[in-house]
Amino acid sequence: MRRSRLRDAEALSPFMIGMLALSLAILFVPLGIIILLSFNTSPYGTFPFQGTLKWYGALFTDSGLLGPTWLSVELSFLVAVSAAVFGTMAAVWLDRRASKIAGTLFRAALLSAITVPWLILGLAMLLVMNAIGIGRSLFAIYLGLLATVLPYVVFIVAARLNALDRDLDFAARSLGASPIISFLRVSAPLILPSIISGTLIAFMVSFNNFLIQYFLAPFGVQTLPLKIYTLIRVGYLPDLNALATLIVGITCLFIAILHRLGLRNAGLPGGAAL
Template identity: 80%
Template sequence: MPQPFKRGLRDAEAISPAMATVLGASLVILFVPLVIIILLSFNTSPYGTLPFVGTLTWYVALFTSSGLLGPTWLSLELSFVVAISAAVFGTMAAIWLDRRASRLGGTILRVALLAAITVPWLILGLAMLLVMNAIGIGRSLFAIYLGLLATTLPYVVFIVAARLHTLDPDLDHAARSLGASPLTTFLRISVPLILPAILSGTLISFMVSFNNFLIQYFLAPFGVQTLPLKIYTLIRVGYLPDLNALATIIVAATCILILLLHRLGLRNAGLPAGDAL
């Protein structure tokens, strides 16, 4: 894109001072607590008091004597399985919704998916617990998996369906006219075009699963603690800054993952990374 044209777009999209102030205040409210947690993870004092004395004690404690690693790995494994399942089933549902669904069937599916997003998780968690008990599954890891999958599936469906809606149908017709099978057409034409949407939906599903305390609280069996449940217990009885160290590592890993997905999405879109800045 020519530089003068890019500058023109940026000038046209300039925001007013009032909007800039609101945006800046929102960013401060959002990021200042994260910065404080990161700083406290390097402070010698277990109570976050001054003077600030740098140390790596809490990171050593996290990997040696802390009880946080087990719940963290369980949450990571569970969220990964849920995210992959949501990506597969959500993409299939989005394709059906975009190409095969009747008007009535598509409306019913959209309403059901919107309900899973808009209904408070407190109500969903209680309803899921009643359903799991009624069908004999009860509180178990499989129940958590089903509950998290039900709450994350709509994100993948709507994101991928929106991307599919923008694709030119002539691309599929051209591939079919050249002898490509429906499966080959989908894998060689559609998948590369919707891959950024699938990755975005997968990442959102992973984060929602990882952070969803209410669904895990209602469906977790006795003695099983995911990271949100562990943190809830520690907050009630008191915790050491090794939790701040874990939070810092999670924030850093999240930022790296987002950057990698961002670059991958730009590459699939045929754009250099600099054009998005």
């Protein structure tokens, strides 16, 4: 029986390797083409290839992409910081104060925000914003994105809190520290890598979330996803390749930071990797 299973595993291994290679190709080949074309002289993405940096220069001079890009960065930064603050508070309540029923209901609500398609969430948020008088505005985008990314921060920080050694907190309390001081001096430094990781994930999700921004953006206001959507409906622009290459590079930097924080978090007392 055991030998039969080993033979089956060996027979499947080439198929699995092929599927993995195909998946990686589908994921990374388009990115590689975009990066390659961002250095191509031709404005239409045609060959033969001739190297140039003029599209990067055009991106920072006469391109209309910088305004929407900075708006998206500022909005995503505000959403990420807010998610870090409120998400950490919610995680602490969920881990240490919530009753079993309240915790279960709260987790279910957070999971629904993650599992429900953004198309449905965006439409529902638009109806809610109109009903409460906010309408389509930058504040509506802020609230919609915050509701979308908050569960990520809560679950990441709550998982880290659950892995902490409670005796550390009890020891601080027994030495006369108040609950707030005990949290700030004992728990907060230990969960800081998770807070930073959740904040970075919240920023990336907010920055790239087209559907929520599409439903809630007011007329005349364009974030970067909305601007790109408008441009690709008109025609091909080589500036987009340069911008996409920069975004891919920044995303890789974020991933490296998250990986580094995960390794550091794995070495903390009572902790597990993110």
